[in-house]
Amino acid sequence: MLLSDVKKGDLVRVLRLGGGSGLEDKLTQHGIYPGDCIRVLREAPMGGPILVDVHGREIALGRGVAKKIFVEDKECE
Amino acid sequence: MRIALIGQPNCGKSTLFNQVAGYKAETGNFTGTTVTFTESSVRVGGETIEVVDLPGTYTLAGTNPAEREASRYLLSEDVDLIINVLDASHVAQGLELTIELLAMKAPVIVAMNMMDEAARIGIKIDGPALQEKLGVPVMPLVASRGRGVKPLFLAALRMGKKKNPDTSNYLKIKENDRMARHRLAGELEREFVKRGDRRVSKRDRLDDFLLHPFWGYIGLIVILYTFFQIVYGLGVLIETPLLAFLETITSQAATYLGEGKLFTEIVIGALQGVIAGLGIVLPYLVPFLLGLGLLEDIGYMSRVAFLMDALMHRIGLHGKAIVPFILGYGCNVPAVMSTRTLDDPKERFVAAALATLVPCAAILSVVFGLVAFYLGPLIALILYLLNIFIIALVGRVLTAMIPEDTPGLILEIPPYRIPTPRTVVQKAWFRIKEFLVEAWPLLIAGSAILALANYFHAADFFNTLFRPITWTLGLPSATGVPLIFGIFRKELSLVMLGQALGSMSFDTVFTSVQMITFTVFVMFYIPCLATLGALRRELGTKDMFSITGLTVVIAMITALLARGVAMIFF
Structure with a gap:
């Protein structure tokens, strides 16, 4: 499943970061690592970004970025 | 240590x-x-x-x-x-x-x-x-x-x-x-x-409104509208007495040095450059940068980026690039400087190029003094909408022309914080200092050159030089000088136009179509000298020239189109 498909309010575990090492670097800098749990808090309209909770910090991710993050919706607390 | x-x-x-x-x-x-x-x-x-x-x-x-x-x-x-x-x-x-x-x-x-x-x-x-x-x-x-x-x-x-x-x-x-x-x-x-429990905090309640898919945008419009009202309101309040005071100094200096001498003209020219700098910095840049710093430190600007990301994507940028656009309506110089917060060089170029197309406070005075005054506020509004449309179009074309994969928005949205006045003031001061060091000397030098040209009655020469453009646009030959010297100081475009045409009652020397054509051209063509300085610093000389060339092409095409459309209606 892709992060862009996750419903608002759901908690998911990151499986893999796609989109090349440049994007991977930027995501890990913001605390998004494979194995971590993140929650989708908000969605902007018209294909805008989503807002995710990463260990208590809120990070906005463009839809294009969210499409490159593979997640699963089990084993998160 | x-x-x-x-x-x-x-x-x-x-x-x-x-x-x-x-x-x-x-x-x-x-x-x-x-x-x-x-x-x-x-x-x-x-x-x-x-x-x-x-x-x-x-x-x-x-x-x-x-x-x-x-x-x-x-x-x-x-x-x-x-x-x-x-x-x-x-x-x-x-x-x-x-x-x-x-x-x-x-x-x-x-x-x-x-x-x-x-x-x-x-x-x-x-x-x-x-x-x-x-x-x-x-x-x-x-x-x-x-x-x-x-x-x-x-x-x-x-x-x-x-x-x-x-x-x-x-x-x-x-x-x-x-x-x-x-x-x-x-x-x-x-x-x-x-760790404590994550609970519904003040932040969540505020964001429920300010990041809401509908109310968030209403909030955005209200907040930015208030912001511009306050900034322009303060600007006008300070500008009039400030300029009157500085004018007195100039005329006294002229009398003291002896009028009509070459030396006097150059000194007065340079002095007017000093004044132009003060006229931009004190009334507009200071309130603008203080206000922006405040919005940044509260944490609202990153929320604006979140809200505007989808829209900015349509013109090939992402939400973070909204700041140069908002700044651009005040002054293009800090707008160009603010592009340095963008990660990707291509994005910096596109954002800077588009920011120079945003009509700043100086161009606002032309739109108000010419179009809104003689043709009504509705036409002025249409010109502003045209401007936004052209910027969006240019953005799309530029991003299509320089393809490079931008990863998209990744931005931390910090909690709301009460800003410390000291930090806000210091941040504004650093930005103003850059304007003073980078752009001001250019204004002063440009003004002195302008005075020199006036002294040697070079107007005819410049009018002939610019004639191909003014002829194509159907403008009087005398508009060449205000257009060329408008590059030095755009806020003087209207005054210089009056001088060149021999009357400040523009409806007697300009047709309605000419007013619209002139205003549209001024809106888009070559950035002012101070902005050129900022472009060179942020992007380098080559990109500065590319952007300048680009603005001339855009200005020609849109002014011609506007002329064609205006001829149908007037």
């Missing part, structure tokens, strides 16, 4: 710096880049030390210019001590950077900042135990209120003085890759930090 402050973005590092630094603090550039750091001398315990505020970095192994430069600085310069500022409410993420720092040769002090905020959301940190584990001092800090600042710097002074600092007991890890650092930081947090 030199102490470097380093920390992740939004950790309150600059607040700490502003608590100790004076207004004499200097910004410098890392050689060959526009990445800046700030340095100041600070008196601590009867001694003077140098404190360097490095740009916020998530990691030393980062890829963006700011991060690369910060780590290079720590490795190369003789830094005697590193103060690593952490946000106490997000210890694990901050510790990832700390673990990297512990591998360096300089001694480290960890400052746990925003202890008050952390306590409020129920976070408890076992400082002494963490200190034991890391092998470096861990000190509590509330930089925004100045609490813990003095003990921190006294400890820094004590540690930094040691000749051969012993870093052997620092926590070092075998595999120093980011996954290992992430895992270790997570373990440290679990061991030493007790």
Whole structure:
């Protein structure tokens, strides 16, 4: 499943970061690592970004970025 | 002795710096880049030390210019001590950077900042135990209120003085890759930090409204509208008496030096350049930058980026690039400067090019004085909408022409914070200083040249030179001079136009179609001299010329189109 498909309010575990090492670097800098749990808090309209909770910090991710993050919706607390 | 402050973005590092630094603090550039750091001398315990505020970095192994430069600085310069500022409410993420720092040769002090905020959301940190584990001092800090600042710097002074600092007991890890650092930081947090429950905070309630898919945009419009009202309101309030005062000085200087002499003309020209600078800086730039700094420090600008991301994508940029656009309506110079916060060079180019097309306060005066006054506010509004449409179109074309994969928006949305006036003022001051140093001299030189040309009655020459353009646009030949010299000072376009045409009652010398054509052309063509200076600094000479050429082409095409359409209606 892709992060862009996750419903608002759901908690998911990151499986893999796609989109090349440049994007991977930027995501890990913001605390998004494979194995971590993140929650989708908000969605902007018209294909805008989503807002995710990463260990208590809120990070906005463009839809294009969210499409490159593979997640699963089990084993998160 | 030199102490470097380093920390992740939004950790309150600059607040700490502003608590100790004076207004004499200097910004410098890392050689060959526009990445800046700030340095100041600070008196601590009867001694003077140098404190360097490095740009916020998530990691030393980062890829963006700011991060690369910060780590290079720590490795190369003789830094005697590193103060690593952490946000106490997000210890694990901050510790990832700390673990990297512990591998360096300089001694480290960890400052746990925003202890008050952390306590409020129920976070408890076992400082002494963490200190034991890391092998470096861990000190509590509330930089925004100045609490813990003095003990921190006294400890820094004590540690930094040691000749051969012993870093052997620092926590070092075998595999120093980011996954290992992430895992270790997570373990440290679990061991030493007790988390409170995440509950609905004030922030969530405020964001429920301000980031709402519908109300968020209403809020955005109201907030920005109020912002512009206040800024322009203050601007007009200050501008009129200020300019009147400066005019008096100029005419007195003219009388004193003797009118009609070449020397006098040049001095007066240069003086008018000085005045033009003051006329932009005091009434518009100061309120604008203070207001923007306030919105940034409250945390609202990153929310604007969140809300506007989808729209900005349509023109090939992402949400972070909204700042140059908002700034552009005040003055294009800070707008171009603000593009440096964008990560990608291509994005910086596109954002800067588009920002120069945004009609600034000076062009607003032309639109008001000519179009709104003689043809009605509706036509003026249509021209503004046309401008937005053209910017969007150019954005699409530019992004299609320079293809490069931009990863899209990745931006932390910080909690709302009450800004410290000192930080806001200092930030505005640094931006104004850049305008004064970079753009002002150009204005003064340009004004002197303008006076020189006037003295030698070069008007005919310039009118002939510009005739191909004015002829194509169906404008009187005499508009050549105001158009050329409008580049030096756009706010004078209207005055110069009046002088050139011999009347300030423009409806007697201009047809309605000519008014519209002229205004549209002025809206888009060549950025003013000060903006050109900013473009050269941020992007280099080549890009400055490309953008200038681009604006001429856009101005010609849109002015011709506007002329065609206007001829149908008038």
